[in-house]
Amino acid sequence: SGGQGPKVFAPSFPPPAALAVRPFGCQSLARGMAGKKRAGAGATAAVAPKPRPPLIQSLMLLAGSTVLLAWSFRWVRDTMPTEPGWAQDPNTSVHALFEGAPCTFRRVTAASLGGRLRVNYSEPLIITGAIGGCGEQCVREWSRRKFVHKFGSLPMATASQLGVAFFGPNADDGHRHGWPGTLADAVAAMERATAAHAPASASNASGASGEGDETCRADDPSKCRNGGGHDGRDDPFAFDGSVHLMKSLMAGTAGWQGEPGRWWPDQFAEITGRPILSMGASRAGLPFHDHEAAFLWLVHGRKYWLALPPGKLPDDVPKAGHGQTTWSWLTSGGALRLPTATGSLSELKQCLQRPGEVMFVPRRWYHATMNVGIALGFGGQGGRHNIARPLSEVETDIMDFPEAVHFHLEKVALLPDPTAKMKVLLAADKVQPESYEVWMKLLEVAAELGDLEELSSWSGAIQGRLQQMEDRGALSPQQVSVVLSHLFAAVLEKPASQQSRKAVELVRTALQGAVDRWEGNDYALFYLGAALAMGGRSEEAVGVLERCLKVKPKHDKARTMLASLKAPGR
Numbered sequence: 001s002g003g004q005g006p007k008v009f010a011p012s013f014p015p016p017a018a019l020a021v022r023p024f025g026c027q028s029l030a031r032g033m034a035g036k037k038r039a040g041a042g043a044t045a046a047v048a049p050k051p052r053p054p055l056i057q058s059l060m061l062l063a064g065s066t067v068l069l070a071w072s073f074r075w076v077r078d079t080m081p082t083e084p085g086w087a088q089d090p091n092t093s094v095h096a097l098f099e100g101a102p103c104t105f106r107r108v109t110a111a112s113l114g115g116r117l118r119v120n121y122s123e124p125l126i127i128t129g130a131i132g133g134c135g136e137q138c139v140r141e142w143s144r145r146k147f148v149h150k151f152g153s154l155p156m157a158t159a160s161q162l163g164v165a166f167f168g169p170n171a172d173d174g175h176r177h178g179w180p181g182t183l184a185d186a187v188a189a190m191e192r193a194t195a196a197h198a199p200a201s202a203s204n205a206s207g208a209s210g211e212g213d214e215t216c217r218a219d220d221p222s223k224c225r226n227g228g229g230h231d232g233r234d235d236p237f238a239f240d241g242s243v244h245l246m247k248s249l250m251a252g253t254a255g256w257q258g259e260p261g262r263w264w265p266d267q268f269a270e271i272t273g274r275p276i277l278s279m280g281a282s283r284a285g286l287p288f289h290d291h292e293a294a295f296l297w298l299v300h301g302r303k304y305w306l307a308l309p310p311g312k313l314p315d316d317v318p319k320a321g322h323g324q325t326t327w328s329w330l331t332s333g334g335a336l337r338l339p340t341a342t343g344s345l346s347e348l349k350q351c352l353q354r355p356g357e358v359m360f361v362p363r364r365w366y367h368a369t370m371n372v373g374i375a376l377g378f379g380g381q382g383g384r385h386n387i388a389r390p391l392s393e394v395e396t397d398i399m400d401f402p403e404a405v406h407f408h409l410e411k412v413a414l415l416p417d418p419t420a421k422m423k424v425l426l427a428a429d430k431v432q433p434e435s436y437e438v439w440m441k442l443l444e445v446a447a448e449l450g451d452l453e454e455l456s457s458w459s460g461a462i463q464g465r466l467q468q469m470e471d472r473g474a475l476s477p478q479q480v481s482v483v484l485s486h487l488f489a490a491v492l493e494k495p496a497s498q499q500s501r502k503a504v505e506l507v508r509t510a511l512q513g514a515v516d517r518w519e520g521n522d523y524a525l526f527y528l529g530a531a532l533a534m535g536g537r538s539e540e541a542v543g544v545l546e547r548c549l550k551v552k553p554k555h556d557k558a559r560t561m562l563a564s565l566k567a568p569g570r
Helices: 026-040 054-079 092-099 137-141 144-151 161-167 183-195 243-251 326-330 391-400 405-414 418-431 436-449 452-471 477-492 501-517 522-534 538-551 556-566
Strands: 106-109 125-128 236-240 274-280 294-308 349-353 358-361 366-381
Touching: 092 294, 092 366, 137 144, 137 294, 144 183, 161 236, 161 436, 161 477, 183 236, 183 274, 183 366, 243 274, 274 294, 326 366, 358 366, 391 405, 405 418, 405 436, 418 436, 436 452, 436 477, 452 477, 452 501, 477 501, 477 522, 501 522, 522 538, 522 556, 538 556
Parallel strands: 106 125
Antiparallel strands: 125 358, 236 274, 274 366, 294 349, 294 358, 294 366
16 A cells, blocks of 8 residues: 555564574684695594584574574565555556656756756756766655655645645745644644545445545546546645755755755756755646746656746636646546647646656746556756846846746836736736736735725725636635635735734735634634733733644644733733
8 A cells, every 4th residue: 555665575584493594703724724734735634613502502692693584584675676665546547647648748868958057048948867966865765664664854835726726835934824843743744635536435335425536437548637626736746945855955965066064966956046845746736837947846746747938828828826736727628638739728738747856847838747556756946046037137037928927027026016906916917817926926015005995995806706716616615715825824914914903804804704714724723822922901912812723733833922912910
């Protein structure tokens, strides 16, 4: 099963009494050599070693065979190159379908790229024979058993697929998806999510139990349809951008080759704006989204990639904000089918990435992913030395691609005046009225301006749109909770908001809606507690923060805030 480590084969040894092993110490060796010399000089008899007592001989034989057996167990455990222990997809034909799919990405060798991969390549690449890093050694060092044993206590955050696609990974200085748990907890969560796709047994084939992947009972991809008891859109996804985590992993991985004190392989040093450790359950993955240039080195599992060039996304693909997973899109026609590069998808590129291969995605290329089996890898996003583009260049892109909101957001980042920023954001909202990034910026700029009327208006409009998306099934309650917590936590972080009781109350109401939809959202609970404290409702804040600590007992910020609220004389 996926939750088990590598199998260990116990070598079959004969019992100690049958082993033809005799103790042969240094003194007996010397006596034997002396006997040989005398025999060569005409001696008629060799000197026989003095026999040891039977009990001592038996004990020595037992000790020797025990050491040999233990060493053999360890040798087999550490040198077996086959089963790494990471869970595969429960339906074998899912794996077979993607393995047999054609690859339309350009494949290149690392040597053909020269010394370092540059951020300005204009097309996606699958790179083989990568230089630096740990290469094939990671297969052994990052087997499930070793990975969890060595690194299981390290802090690692998990998030929803939608949350990662839109709000990015956690970082050391920004816990975007709640307080980190442990890496071992993240592995267990991926294994549970993968096991949830197991084919339903005959006893629940009618769907009465609501468990298992009831539409995927046979080993046949045509039987793998969306709409069983587990749609996977709320499955956890581990996508962590912690430098501390990556450095710890590299320091503990034998044979790692890279710049001293750095987490990245030499060849990818230009794409290290932030590190990425990626781990997801089978069939999990991110819908179409875009960001700066990135690479991902896959160590275990398989990852299917789909990519489209910058510009406007076709209407019939899963976008980051619409709640649909890549798996649900691939099965939306009634059966698991891979898309073809025709019609609105004529520029689509797709390929299966295998262990040891490195995927490179250029800046602003849209891409979606889906894991086949639990997939584990590491990489980087953004240039090592990010340089802002000239405003005129960004405005040209907006003219050429008016519906590509990331160019609008790039322009907002270049403008110093909040009023000018608001004007650009209003234009972006017209072309993409369901962009969470645009919503977040609209709320942040309204807070910066101190315009409570504008802030209240946009708060109500955004919550209304989310409610509509939830009502029509586009988003699950948990997904709406994630979006609300991200948007309004950002508002509360603004100093102008903290100085306004009306703004704090507006934030509190929205965050309460997030907690009501998902009580396990520690991100929402923490900021709700902060909003209550800022609003002078300390007793309620204490109760909310205690709930937060039940969800994440190691949440240091919640514990600190709680202690300050309970301090004598407050």
